[in-house]
Amino acid sequence: MINVGIIITNLYDHYQQTLLRGIEYYCKDKNIRFFAFVDMGITDTPLSSIIYKSNLDVVVLLSPSLASLYGYENLSSFVDSLPDIPIISVGLTLPGCYNILVDNRMGVFNLMNHLIVDHGKKRVAFIKGPDTNREAFERFEAYKESLNHNNIPFNYKLISPGNFTPGDGRKGLSLIMDIRKESFDAVFCCHDLSAYEVIQSLQSRGYKVPEDVVVVGFDNFDLSSSFSPALSTVKQPVYNIGLIVGEYIDGITRGKNISKDLLIDTQIVLRESCGCIRSINSDLKFKKPEKERSIEELVQKAQGIILESNKFKYEVGEYNKKLQKSISFFSAKLLESIKNRDSIILLKEIKELQMGTSSMDLDLPFWKYVLEEYNLVILEGLLDSELQLYISSILNMALIILYENERKLVDVQNVDNRSIIQYTNEIGDLLLTCKNDEELKKILKNGLSTVRIDNCFIVLFTNKEDVGELYFSRNMENLFENDSYEFNLRSIIPNNLGKASLKSYIFCGLQVNKSYVGYILIENGDYPNMMYSFISKKVSYGFKNISLIKKMNSYAMELEEAVKERTAELEMANKRLQERSVRDQLTGLYNRRFLNESIISINDVGLYGVVLIDLDHFKLVNDVYGHTSGDNVIKELAKSLTYVVRPEDYVIRLGGEEFLLVLRNFKREFIKKFVNKVRDAVKETKFIMENGDEIYKTCSLGAMVYNPVENNVLNFTSAISIIDKCLYISKEKGRDRGVIIDVYINQFTGCSDIGEYITKNFQKCIETQKIKLIESN
Numbered sequence: 001m002i003n004v005g006i007i008i009t010n011l012y013d014h015y016q017q018t019l020l021r022g023i024e025y026y027c028k029d030k031n032i033r034f035f036a037f038v039d040m041g042i043t044d045t046p047l048s049s050i051i052y053k054s055n056l057d058v059v060v061l062l063s064p065s066l067a068s069l070y071g072y073e074n075l076s077s078f079v080d081s082l083p084d085i086p087i088i089s090v091g092l093t094l095p096g097c098y099n100i101l102v103d104n105r106m107g108v109f110n111l112m113n114h115l116i117v118d119h120g121k122k123r124v125a126f127i128k129g130p131d132t133n134r135e136a137f138e139r140f141e142a143y144k145e146s147l148n149h150n151n152i153p154f155n156y157k158l159i160s161p162g163n164f165t166p167g168d169g170r171k172g173l174s175l176i177m178d179i180r181k182e183s184f185d186a187v188f189c190c191h192d193l194s195a196y197e198v199i200q201s202l203q204s205r206g207y208k209v210p211e212d213v214v215v216v217g218f219d220n221f222d223l224s225s226s227f228s229p230a231l232s233t234v235k236q237p238v239y240n241i242g243l244i245v246g247e248y249i250d251g252i253t254r255g256k257n258i259s260k261d262l263l264i265d266t267q268i269v270l271r272e273s274c275g276c277i278r279s280i281n282s283d284l285k286f287k288k289p290e291k292e293r294s295i296e297e298l299v300q301k302a303q304g305i306i307l308e309s310n311k312f313k314y315e316v317g318e319y320n321k322k323l324q325k326s327i328s329f330f331s332a333k334l335l336e337s338i339k340n341r342d343s344i345i346l347l348k349e350i351k352e353l354q355m356g357t358s359s360m361d362l363d364l365p366f367w368k369y370v371l372e373e374y375n376l377v378i379l380e381g382l383l384d385s386e387l388q389l390y391i392s393s394i395l396n397m398a399l400i401i402l403y404e405n406e407r408k409l410v411d412v413q414n415v416d417n418r419s420i421i422q423y424t425n426e427i428g429d430l431l432l433t434c435k436n437d438e439e440l441k442k443i444l445k446n447g448l449s450t451v452r453i454d455n456c457f458i459v460l461f462t463n464k465e466d467v468g469e470l471y472f473s474r475n476m477e478n479l480f481e482n483d484s485y486e487f488n489l490r491s492i493i494p495n496n497l498g499k500a501s502l503k504s505y506i507f508c509g510l511q512v513n514k515s516y517v518g519y520i521l522i523e524n525g526d527y528p529n530m531m532y533s534f535i536s537k538k539v540s541y542g543f544k545n546i547s548l549i550k551k552m553n554s555y556a557m558e559l560e561e562a563v564k565e566r567t568a569e570l571e572m573a574n575k576r577l578q579e580r581s582v583r584d585q586l587t588g589l590y591n592r593r594f595l596n597e598s599i600i601s602i603n604d605v606g607l608y609g610v611v612l613i614d615l616d617h618f619k620l621v622n623d624v625y626g627h628t629s630g631d632n633v634i635k636e637l638a639k640s641l642t643y644v645v646r647p648e649d650y651v652i653r654l655g656g657e658e659f660l661l662v663l664r665n666f667k668r669e670f671i672k673k674f675v676n677k678v679r680d681a682v683k684e685t686k687f688i689m690e691n692g693d694e695i696y697k698t699c700s701l702g703a704m705v706y707n708p709v710e711n712n713v714l715n716f717t718s719a720i721s722i723i724d725k726c727l728y729i730s731k732e733k734g735r736d737r738g739v740i741i742d743v744y745i746n747q748f749t750g751c752s753d754i755g756e757y758i759t760k761n762f763q764k765c766i767e768t769q770k771i772k773l774i775e776s777n
Contacts, residue, residue, distance in 0.1 A: 004057065005037060006035065007059065007060065008065065008066075009066060015221075018060055018242065019239075021239060023246050024137070026243050026245075026249075030248060034505075036507065036693070038506060038509065038532070038536070039536070040506060040508075042075060057085070058085070058249050058252055069322070070465070071132065076093070079094055088249070102125075102262055103266050104236075107142075108138075109145060111218075112142070119274060121214060121662040125176050126143050126158060127160050129191060130162070140159075142539070155182075169201065173202070182581055185214065187216070187680060189220055192220065195217030196227055199229070208771075210275040214273065214274045215231070215232075215273045217232075218233055220617075230271035237264065241264060293381040295335065296335060297333050301377050301381070302331075302374040303327050303331045321475060334346050335508045339391070347394075347397055349402060369404065371399050374393070381619070403671060404551060424534045429540075430443045431539065432542065434542050434546050434549075437471075441471075444472055444539070452533060453524035455474060458472040459471065459520075461517060461518050469689040483503075500776045506524050507520075508520050512547045520539055560591055582594035582597065584653040587650050591652065601710050602716060606664070606665045607706070609671055610662055610706050610716075611738075612701065612724060613700075614701075615699050617697070617735075621687075621697075625689040625693070634655075637697075661666075665704060671740055701726075702730060702743070705742075713743045714755050718755015719755060722743070722758050722759060723741065726738075726740065726773065728775065737775060737776060740776060741772070
């Protein structure tokens with residue numbers, strides 16, 4: 001089995017579709033299987049890895065379209081990157097390749113000469129193709145050459161750019177007529193579609209074609225003869241080129257000696273749009289024959305003219321045999337109808353002839369030409385006017401049958417196409433709603449059968465070099481060995497596909513944000529190939545939508561994480577700020593703010609020991625040794641106080657040399673012992689002055705045991721005020737001592753604020769034994 005890779009840019013373009021049909025027709029009865037790579041990219045994609053000698057025997061490039069899309073340099077680099085494999089370049093010369101070219105120059109030159117010489121046109125506008133396309137460049141150069149040949153000056157204002165895309169003709173005409181205000185008597189379009197748009201635009205402006213302006217094109221695609229008026233154009237035998245490519249493939253793989261470079265002739269086709277009208281019903285003017293020739297001789301002559309003009313001169317034998325067989329059969333039936341005066345003999349066969357040759361690209365325009373040629377030759381050679389009329393009537397009836405059959409086929413195809421397009425659009429709409437891969441696969445599973453795609457699978461590129469991964473499969477899972485969903489991209493497709501029946505396959509690239517992410521492989525069926533491109537685009541949209549959703553979800557998660565991190569940072573910063581705001585800057589101990597915000601509102605169950613400390617004669621330290629030494633004393637005192645309390649207790653610097661200890665879950669009987677412990681710790685602390693002197697200090701204390709449950713009659717603020725009185729008493733009694741107050745709550749019945757009462761009536765409370773002072777020294 002011979003495997004052939006055909007690399008094209010799309011399946012919408014008539015040229016590429018027709019070329020593919022020709023290759024397919026040649027290959028179908030041979031042991032040749034082709035893989036069409038459509039819009040797979042040639043830069044920054046694994047395509048060069050996919051096209052590998054172990055799988056492909058020949059590679060075919062539709063080079064002008066590829067060069068136009070990706071650039072000639074990139075195309076050349078791509079060719080150089082391929083392994084040692086025969087390459088056929090169609091339409092563009094590439095070093096080291098088999099080059100099959102079309103003589104664009106002579107086609108344009110001859111048609112331009114026809115306009116200038118035969119129709120007297122002097123101001124011919126020109127709608128170009130893309131500057132990067134070699135064929136478009138050659139056509140433009142031939143246009144300028146023909147002007148020069150006929151001594152007509154080149155006028156750039158009559159030139160409009162184009163890209164071989166819809167809109168070129170309409171935009172080009174507007175540029176020349178509306179913006180540049182140029183007049184012209186003919187328009188030459190590089191592409192038949194552009195010519196169609198020019199004709200429509202001229203007619204919408206009130207111009208008649210060809211009476212006011214002549215319009216011609218290039219390509220002679222299927223509908224050119226159906227334009228109104230029918231389009232005069234240059235025919236490049238695209239279908240035949242496909243057959244030639246098939247012959248080259250066959251010859252290369254069989255080791256035949258085949259020419260490296262081949263130039264294929266073009267042919268001008270003259271119709272109504274340039275003023276050359278020719279049809280069966282035309283008033284034909286010809287010389288009266290000197291003698292009447294036999295009807296057999298005339299039919300044979302017409303047959304010879306048709307076969308010679310349509311002969312495939314590059315010798316694809318099978319095509320020529322079928323063409324000869326079809327025309328010979330037509331001649332025989334026409335002769336039989338004439339001899340027997342029975343038109344039904346021919347008419348009942350004409351439909352089958354048309355259907356039988358449609359696969360050879362011999363459709364309605366071809367058979368219309370056949371009928372015209374037979375009519376012309378026979379009428380020119382007959383003297384019998386009655387027989388002339390009879391033969392013309394047979395041929396006209398045959399033409400009517402052909403038109404009717406074509407109309408029915410087109411109607412059926414249009415209905416079918418509209419249904420498929422509708423289904424495809426519905427699938428596309430659903431794919432755009434996909435939120436994840438599972439939904440996309442479900443839509444494909446349910447929807448592909450409605451667009452007649454029975455066998456296909458989707459492969460995604462992976463981060464591993466030359467490795468693809470099966471994403472989705474419809475009826476092709478058995479092609480994957482050992483149930484593995486990964487395979488080497490250089491195998492094109494799973495190895496088991498080589499064991500499948502002889503089929504051809506379409507590869508369509510899948511893109512997300514202009515990057516190729518994989519491809520969809522579809523088994524080529526009877527359906528128009530362009531639908532495969534539609535489907536691949538829709539699948540790409542689905543992937544793009546999922547990618548966007550994944551990115552949005554990823555961004556949302558990243559944002560959520562960022563918010564969490566930022567929140568944590570802010571919380572930590574806030575905590576640090578909060579911590580800093582309740583800490584004394586000099587000692588690091590809690591400060592008065594902490595006391596006010598956290599301690600005063602305590603309402604726990606249990607007793608608290610509250611001890612107020614003031615360093616004795618601290619002012620002398622500042623006066624004698626300076627404030628720096630004073631600060632050092634405060635810091636050392638803070639350390640000493642921290643050592644005497646438990647981890648759950650609080651040491652608070654209220655300001656200056658005054659400190660407050662808050663002791664949690666404290667037992668009343670230990671208060672005196674603790675006060676002495678603090679007093680001793682302070683006395684034993686060595687304070688080193690800035691000048692190196694060592695001094696020792698004493699402190700005065702006030703203390704009590706406080707119960708937060710009694711907060712309604714004795715709050716924490718009042719408790720501190722009370723022990724501040726005790727501290728004052730300690731200082732009055734000579735310092736270096738502590739005074740502990742014991743408050744008998746039950747002695748204050750009816751008092752709403754015990755703290756305020758004691759503070760104002762301190763001495764009276766002592767005398768009435770409502771409070772008791774215990775001295776610790």
